[in-house]
Amino acid sequence: MPHHRTDDLDELIACPVCDALYHARMPETGERVTCSRCHHVLIAPKEGAFLRVIALALTVMILMLGATFFPFLSIDAQGFSNAASVFDSALAFTDGGWMVALSFATAALIVLIPVLRAALVIYVLGPLAFGRKPWPGARAAFRWSEDLRPWSMAEIFVIGVAVALVKVSDLARVDYGPAFFMFAALVVVIVLQDGSMCRWTIWKTLEDKKSS
Structure with missing residues (x-):
């Protein structure tokens, strides 16, 4: 999930560990989105x-x-x-x-x-x-x-x-x-x-x- 600039703040997510900013997209159920800098799990929807x-x-x-x-x-x-x-x-x-x-x-x-x-x-x-x-x-x-x-x-x-x-x-x-x-x-x-x-x-x- 690469860095992305946008004016839509609802689509932004910040890593709570290192404050890296990303453009958020909902992954498939069971998949995980992690921070590319510190590898903290940002999004992890589960069934x-x-x-x-x-x-x-x-x-x-x-x-x-x-x-x-x-x-x-x-x-x-x-x-x-x-x-x-x-x-x-x-x-x-x-x-x-x-x-x-x-x-x-x-x-x-x-x-x-x-x-x-x-x-x-x-x-x-x-x-x-x-x-x-x-x-x-x-x-x-x-x-x-x-x-x-x-x-x-x-x-x-x-x-x-x-x-x-x-x-x-x-x-x-x-x-x-x-x-x-x-x-x-x-x-x-x-x-x-x-x-x-x-x-x-x-x-x-x-x-x-x-x-x-």
Whole structure:
């Protein structure tokens, strides 16, 4: 896909890695368009991709519900034991003052934003998966889901817990609850969801369905 100058901005696509500018054309289903400079995949339409992404988004919401309220870790030290969920951890900061804001930020970054992103993706792709016109505000909803992506920090939370466990395991016995494994699965599902989503194809489909 060579470089091309055009006044039609709707036909331009910029590589998100190296900012190279191209004249976009929809490839055949199953083919991929890559950047000639850095080889980043720019467009990759796949058969049934919309339904697959919707299924993964639903999985994210179900896993997050369980991962929030089921026990995450239990610690046993010198005869004292305690088990806590992610919800309990967020409430631990609600003693008063500015700690309430910290509690809300913790819950939002770990739980609320990933769930909101999944809900927005389902709202956008639901009609498109069945060949129907997009629902009102679908373009704005998809833009919000993309803007929230850097703030969805479930995977950062899991990495932070893993680092903390290295230090805590020397002081106490740590047992993993069902929510721990749900969060581990959640990280994999989120990666699969983002990897299955061809954003250029979604924008193009939203535009075509709107004008048809």
